[in-house]
Amino acid sequence: xxxxxxxxxxxxxxxxxxxxxxxxxxxxxxxxxxxxxxxxxxxxxxxxxxxxxxxxxxxxxxxxxxxxxxxxxxxxxxxxxxxxxxxxxxxxxxxxxxxxxxxxxxxxxxxxxxxxxxxxxxxxxxxxxxxxxxxxxxxxxxxxxxxxxxxxxxxxxxxxxxxxxxxxxxxxxxxxxxxxxxxxxxxxxxxxxxxxxxxxxxxxxxxxxxxxxxxxxxxxxxxxxxxxxxxxxxxxxxxxxxxxxxxxxxxx
Amino acid sequence: xxxxxxxxxxxxxxxxxxxxxxxxxxxxxxxxxxxxxxxxxxxxxxxxxxxxxxxxxxxxxxxxxxxxxxxxxxxxxxxxxxxxxxxxxxxxxxxxxxxxxxxxxxxxxxxxxxxxxxxxxxxxxxxxxxxxxxxxxxxxxxxxxxxxxxxxxxxxxxxxxxxxxxxxxxxxxxxxxxxxxxxxxxxxxxxxxxxxxxxxxxxxxxxxxxxxxxxxxxxxxxxxxxxxxxxxxxxxxxxxxxxxxxxxxxxxxxxxxxxxxxx
Numbered sequence: 001x002x003x004x005x006x007x008x009x010x011x012x013x014x015x016x017x018x019x020x021x022x023x024x025x026x027x028x029x030x031x032x033x034x035x036x037x038x039x040x041x042x043x044x045x046x047x048x049x050x051x052x053x054x055x056x057x058x059x060x061x062x063x064x065x066x067x068x069x070x071x072x073x074x075x076x077x078x079x080x081x082x083x084x085x086x087x088x089x090x091x092x093x094x095x096x097x098x099x100x101x102x103x104x105x106x107x108x109x110x111x112x113x114x115x116x117x118x119x120x121x122x123x124x125x126x127x128x129x130x131x132x133x134x135x136x137x138x139x140x141x142x143x144x145x146x147x148x149x150x151x152x153x154x155x156x157x158x159x160x161x162x163x164x165x166x167x168x169x170x171x172x173x174x175x176x177x178x179x180x181x182x183x184x185x186x187x188x189x190x191x192x193x194x195x196x197x198x199x200x201x202x203x204x205x206x207x208x209x210x211x212x213x214x215x216x217x218x219x220x221x222x223x224x225x226x227x228x229x230x231x232x233x234x235x236x237x238x239x240x241x242x243x244x245x246x247x248x249x250x251x252x
Numbered sequence: 253x254x255x256x257x258x259x260x261x262x263x264x265x266x267x268x269x270x271x272x273x274x275x276x277x278x279x280x281x282x283x284x285x286x287x288x289x290x291x292x293x294x295x296x297x298x299x300x301x302x303x304x305x306x307x308x309x310x311x312x313x314x315x316x317x318x319x320x321x322x323x324x325x326x327x328x329x330x331x332x333x334x335x336x337x338x339x340x341x342x343x344x345x346x347x348x349x350x351x352x353x354x355x356x357x358x359x360x361x362x363x364x365x366x367x368x369x370x371x372x373x374x375x376x377x378x379x380x381x382x383x384x385x386x387x388x389x390x391x392x393x394x395x396x397x398x399x400x401x402x403x404x405x406x407x408x409x410x411x412x413x414x415x416x417x418x419x420x421x422x423x424x425x426x427x428x429x430x431x432x433x434x435x436x437x438x439x440x441x442x443x444x445x446x447x448x449x450x451x452x453x454x455x456x457x458x459x460x461x462x463x464x465x466x467x468x469x470x471x472x473x474x475x476x477x478x479x480x481x482x483x484x485x486x487x488x489x490x491x492x493x494x495x496x497x498x499x500x501x502x503x504x505x506x507x508x509x510x511x512x513x514x515x
Contacts, residue, residue, distance in 0.1 A: 060414035078415030088283045090462045
């Protein structure tokens with residue numbers, strides 16, 4: 001699917017965004033926009049500012065320069081990179097959802113839609129990594145968001161789990177029409193699940209449809225994959241599994 | 253009713269229960285947010301507030317609030333620049349305590365009261381103290397009640413709270429204020445050195461018994477109140493210091509609740 005026409009009003013848009021933490025300049029000159037219904041993935045090396053950018057988008061930190069424009073009444077559903085809830089907090093999954101809003105039936109439906117229908121009464125600190133990601137996604141969905149912001153949603157999942165999670169994201173987009181903006185490290189899967197990829201390294205190095213981006217010199221310089229782009233890895237996953245591992249460090 | 257307050261044991265019991273009923277719930281947040289050392293720092297530095305209050309003849313509660321605010325601000329500003337948070341907290345906790353002790357020693361009669369400020373003097377609580385204790389603790393409890401859902405959300409995950417339209421910074425401020433109020437209220441009851449115990453122990457003892465945050469908060473309040481009354485009883489029977497006796501009973505309840513859960 002090609003990106004929608006630029007005449008459509010974006011859900012969220014940044015202009016000349018910059019962020020510094022003391023002497024560390026983390027982001028600069030970020031101009032980006034997310035349109036209704038598109039799946040945008042932000043990729044980039046460690047320290048590229050991916051999480052910082054998401055935190056600015058959701059309003060958790062203010063940019064040092066530039067501005068963020070949100071569509072009036074924009075509803076954001078967010079899943080954090082790590083939902084580290086202290087073990088001393090007694091909290092059932094259902095209660096966790098209720099804190100985000102939504103009546104009993106909506107909560108049950110949200111759990112059902114992410115495939116953990118029976119986990120409502122479970123203590124949230126007893127969940128596995130994958131179940132926790134799904135619970136967080138269920139809470140995000142309960143808000144009936146226009147935009148889902150997901151920070152490394154497949155962290156801690158095995159490859160099967162990753163693939164299933166991205167299928168879930170695509171289904172959510174299809175069913176609800178929500179746009180998705182996510183950070184990911186799993187290049188080979190991401191490429192198949194995104195409409196648009198933004199390659200970030202302090203600034204936007206390059207962006208476009210997955211096939212275009214992987215052919216760009218900026219992308220190749222960043223990920224060092226030479227002639228075997230991530231897309232190629234994806235297409236020949238089994239043949240090149242070891243190659244991928246070898247490059248994994250640079251990608252992370 | 254007024255006649256009842258003439259009895260110093262009744263006043264002591266009311267003071268202890270008043271502090272414990274709020275310390276339990278607030279302690280849950282301290283435990284959930286891993287703020288134990290922060291609570292300790294505010295409590296220790298509170299002694300500086302006491303010294304300043306006596307030196308300048310102002311109220312103890314506003315002085316303790318001011319010191320707590322300075323501590324919170326200093327930690328928020330200083331963390332991650334040069335020192336880790338716990339280093340800064342250590343500097344402020346013990347620096348505040350030491351400066352407070354030195355200032356107190358200059359005041360007429362200050363030296364004599366020293367152990368009362370450090371370990372509490374619950375049996376000497378007057379009617380006016382009782383009003384201050386219930387007022388400050390009540391205000392702290394009210395803050396928790398009022399901000400309950402928001403406080404829970406920002407405790408679970410700050411980014412999530414931001415994304416859903418909350419303001420975790422404001423929530424943190426609210427908790428810091430509540431903590432300062434409770435410390436001011438508890439100084440006379442358990443003393444600067446053991447306040448954190450009345451926050452942490454009941455909350456930790458309540459954890460194995462609870463499946464919801466509300467149940468844990470309620471259990472912590474009840475366990476705290478039991479510890480306060482039990483400690484007073486222990487002090488009465490065995491002629492032990494009252495503040496530490498309360499903490500000893502709370503420790504016993506902590507052990508029992510963990511054994512119950514294991515069984």
